[in-house]
Amino acid sequence: MASIILRAVSKSYGDNKPTLRDVDLHIGDNEFCVFLGPSGCGKSTLLRIIAGLDDPTTGDILIDGARVNELPPAQRSVAMVFQSYALFPHMTVAQNIGFGLKLAKTPPAEVERKVQEAAAALQLEHLLARKPRELSGGQRQRVAIGRAIVRRPGVFLFDEPLSNLDATLRGKTRLEIARLHASFDKSSTVYVTHDQIEAMTLADKIVLLHAGKAVDEHGSIAQVGSPLDLYHRPKNRFVAGFIGTPQMNFIEGTVSDIAFDGVTVKLNSSNDFIKSSTGGSSLAVGQPVTLGIRPEHLVVREAGSTLAAGESAMSRTVQMVEHLGEQTYLHLQDPAGGALMAKVHGDSTSRPNDIIQVVAPATCCHLFTADGLAVPFL
Amino acid sequence: MSRNKVHAPLAQRRKRTALLFLLPAMVIFAVYVIYPILSSFCLSFYNWDGVTDKSWVGFANYNELFHNPVFFTALKNNVLWLVLLMLAPPIGLAFALYLNQSVWGMRLVKSLFFSPFVLSGVVIGLIFSWFYDPAFGLLKLIVGHGIPVLGDEHYATFGIIFAALWPQVPFCMILYLTGLTGMNPEIIEAGRMEGAKGWTLLWHVVLPQLKSATFMSITLTVIGALRSFDLIAVMSGGGPYDSSTVLAYFMYDQSIKYFRFGYSAAIAVVLFLIMSVFITYQLRRLLRSES
Numbered sequence: 001m002a003s004i005i006l007r008a009v010s011k012s013y014g015d016n017k018p019t020l021r022d023v024d025l026h027i028g029d030n031e032f033c034v035f036l037g038p039s040g041c042g043k044s045t046l047l048r049i050i051a052g053l054d055d056p057t058t059g060d061i062l063i064d065g066a067r068v069n070e071l072p073p074a075q076r077s078v079a080m081v082f083q084s085y086a087l088f089p090h091m092t093v094a095q096n097i098g099f100g101l102k103l104a105k106t107p108p109a110e111v112e113r114k115v116q117e118a119a120a121a122l123q124l125e126h127l128l129a130r131k132p133r134e135l136s137g138g139q140r141q142r143v144a145i146g147r148a149i150v151r152r153p154g155v156f157l158f159d160e161p162l163s164n165l166d167a168t169l170r171g172k173t174r175l176e177i178a179r180l181h182a183s184f185d186k187s188s189t190v191y192v193t194h195d196q197i198e199a200m201t202l203a204d205k206i207v208l209l210h211a212g213k214a215v216d217e218h219g220s221i222a223q224v225g226s227p228l229d230l231y232h233r234p235k236n237r238f239v240a241g242f243i244g245t246p247q248m249n250f251i252e253g254t255v256s257d258i259a260f261d262g263v264t265v266k267l268n269s270s271n272d273f274i275k276s277s278t279g280g281s282s283l284a285v286g287q288p289v290t291l292g293i294r295p296e297h298l299v300v301r302e303a304g305s306t307l308a309a310g311e312s313a314m315s316r317t318v319q320m321v322e323h324l325g326e327q328t329y330l331h332l333q334d335p336a337g338g339a340l341m342a343k344v345h346g347d348s349t350s351r352p353n354d355i356i357q358v359v360a361p362a363t364c365c366h367l368f369t370a371d372g373l374a375v376p377f378l
Numbered sequence: 379m380s381r382n383k384v385h386a387p388l389a390q391r392r393k394r395t396a397l398l399f400l401l402p403a404m405v406i407f408a409v410y411v412i413y414p415i416l417s418s419f420c421l422s423f424y425n426w427d428g429v430t431d432k433s434w435v436g437f438a439n440y441n442e443l444f445h446n447p448v449f450f451t452a453l454k455n456n457v458l459w460l461v462l463l464m465l466a467p468p469i470g471l472a473f474a475l476y477l478n479q480s481v482w483g484m485r486l487v488k489s490l491f492f493s494p495f496v497l498s499g500v501v502i503g504l505i506f507s508w509f510y511d512p513a514f515g516l517l518k519l520i521v522g523h524g525i526p527v528l529g530d531e532h533y534a535t536f537g538i539i540f541a542a543l544w545p546q547v548p549f550c551m552i553l554y555l556t557g558l559t560g561m562n563p564e565i566i567e568a569g570r571m572e573g574a575k576g577w578t579l580l581w582h583v584v585l586p587q588l589k590s591a592t593f594m595s596i597t598l599t600v601i602g603a604l605r606s607f608d609l610i611a612v613m614s615g616g617g618p619y620d621s622s623t624v625l626a627y628f629m630y631d632q633s634i635k636y637f638r639f640g641y642s643a644a645i646a647v648v649l650f651l652i653m654s655v656f657i658t659y660q661l662r663r664l665l666r667s668e669s
C-alpha cells in the first residue's frame with residue numbers, strides 16, 4: 001500500500017558538490033528502513049526529500065507507485081516525527097494531535113474520537129489538556145508520534161527521534177517504536193539515525209550512506225541490506241568500519257597464497273600468515289590487500305595450543321586492558337608497533353605486557369582490495 | 379540576648395543587595411516620573427501663568443476643557459491616530475515575512491527597510507512637509523498637480539499620520555523579524571506536514587508564535603499614537619485652525635504659547651487617564667505572563 005521508490009535521486013546545494021548522489025532505493029510495504037550514516041552524509045536530507053520538505057535536484061520519488069515530486073507534503077500520505085518534536089507550543093496535546101485532521105475538515109466528533117484513540121495507544125489520555133511546555137521530553141516525543149499516527153499515513157518518517165532523550169528512555173522508546181511499527185498493517189517506516197544500535201535493532205533494512213569524497217566516487221549508498229547482512233558481509237571497507245563497536249581491525253598485508261578453500265595473507269608489520277575463506281579468483285599473489293577482523297571474533301588461546309583447521313594465530317603483547325564488566329577490551333601490539341584490538345569475555349586475566357596468542361577464524365577474516373571493495377566470501 | 383551576632387542567611391543578604399541595586403532607579407523614577415504626575419494632578423486644579431501666584435479654581439479647568447471644541451478635535455484626532463497607526467503592525471508583519479528569506483543581498487534590503495526608523499521625528503516631519511509641498515513637492519510630480527495636504531483641514535491629520543507610519547512600520551517589522559528568526563523552523567515544517575499552507579499556516583502556526591512580537595508592536599504603536607507630537611509640531615503646528623492638533627500638542631500650545639499651566643495640566647491629566655487604560659492592560663498582561 002505504501003512502498004517508496006527512489007530513482008536516481010541527487011541533491012546539491014548551489015554549485016557545491018552533491019550531498020546526495022544516485023540514490024536508487026526500494027522500500028517495501030510495512031518495511032522498517034533505517035538510513036544510517038556519519039554526520040553530513042545527507043540522511044536527513046533524503047528523509048526530507050521523501051517528506052516533500054526539500055526538492056531533489058534530480059530524480060523521482062514514487063510513493064505507492066505514483067510520482068510525488070510535485071505533491072506538497074500533506075498530500076503524500078506521509079507523517080513525520082521531528083528531532084526537536086516540533087510540537088505547536090500554543091496548542092494543547094489534543095489540539096496538536098488533531099491539528100492535521102482539523103485542517104483536513106474532519107468533523108469535530110471524528111477528530112475527538114481519533115485523538116482519543118491515538119492518545120490511548122500512547123498512554124497520553126491524562127495529558128490531553130496540557131501544553132507541550134508542561135510535558136517531559138519522553139511525553140513530548142509520544143505526542144509527536146501521536147500527531148503522526150492519527151492521520152493513518154502510508155509512510156512514517158522519523159528524523160533522529162531518540163537523540164534528545166536520556167539513555168534509559170531511549171531504550172524504552174526504541175521498543176515502543178518497534179511495537180508501533182509492528183502494529184501497522186501496511187505502513188512503511190523510514191527512520192534516520194547515526195546510532196548503529198538503533199539501526200541494528202529496529203531495521204528490516206539498513207541503508208548505509210557515504211559521506212564526503214566517497215559520494216563522488218561511488219554514489220551516496222554504501223550498502224543496502226538487513227542488519228546482519230551489513231555486519232557479516234560488508235561490501236566495502238567503509239561499511240565494515242562503520243558497523244560494529246569497537247571498530248573492525250584493519251591490517252595491511254599482501255596475498256601470499258591462493259587455494260581452493262581461501263586466501264592466505266602475509267601481514268606487513270608482523271609477518272604473520274592469516275587464512276581467510278574468501279574467493280581468490282580475482283586476486284593475484286603479491287597483491288596488497290587489507291585484512292579486516294572484528295575485535296569480537298578474535299579468540300585468546302594459550303601459547304602453543306594446537307590450531308583447528310581454518311584458524312590462524314598471532315602472537316601479541318598486551319598494551320592496555322579495559323574491563324567493561326560483561327566484556328574486556330584488549331589493546332594488543334605486534335613487535336613492529338601494529339595495533340590490534342580484541343574483545344574477550346568479561347573476566348579476562350590478561351595484564352599489560354603479557355604476551356598472548358590470538359586466533360582468527362578464517363570465516364571471520366574479511367579481505368579488502370586497495371580500492372576498498374570487499375573480496376567475496378566463498 | 380546572645381552577644382554573638384548571628385549572620386543573616388544568604389537569601390536575606392541577596393535580597394538586601396537586590397534592593398540596593400534597585401534603589402538608584404527607584405529614586406530617579408520617583409523624582410522624575412511619579413512626582414511630576416502627582417504635581418500635574420494638583421496643578422490642574424489651579425489657575426497659573428507660570429509667574430504670578432497660583433489660584434485655586436477647583437474643576438474650572440476641566441469644565442472649560444469639556445466645553446472647548448478644540449479639545450474634542452484633538453480627542454478625535456487622537457482616536458484617528460490610534461486607529462490608523464494600527465496599520466503599522468500588520469504592514470510590518472507583511473514586510474517581515476517578505477524579508478525573512480535567505481536570498482543574496484537581503485541584508486542590504488533589510489537595512490534599507492529599517493532606515494526610516496533611524497531618522498529623528500523632526501527630520502521625517504521636514505522631509506514629508508517638502509514631499510507634500512504643493513509648489514515643488516514630490517507628491518506634485520507624482521500626481522501632476524499640487525495638493526495642499528497640510529494646508530487643508532480635512533487632509534492635514536491624514537497626511538501627518540501617513541508620515542508617522544513611515545518609521546512605525548519598520549519598527550514593527552524589526553520586532554516581527556526578531557520573532558521570526560527565533561522560531562524553530564521544524565515547527566513550520568511540521569505545520570506543512572499537517573497540511574497547513576498560506577493563510578492557514580500563518581494564522582494557526584506562525585502568528586501564535588509571534589504573539590509576544592504582536593503584543594509589543596501593538597503596545598508601542600498605541601503609545602506612539604497617543605504621544606504623537608513632534609510630527610505635528612514640525613508639519614502643521616496643529617493647524618490649519620487647530621484641525622490637526624492632538625491632546626499632547628494642544629497641551630503644549632496652552633502652556634508654552636498661552637502660559638495656561640493649570641489648564642494644560644488638566645489636559646495632561648486627561649491624556650494620562652486615557653493612556654493608563656492601555657498601561658494597566660499591558661502591566662496586567664506582563665505580570666500574568668511572568669507568574
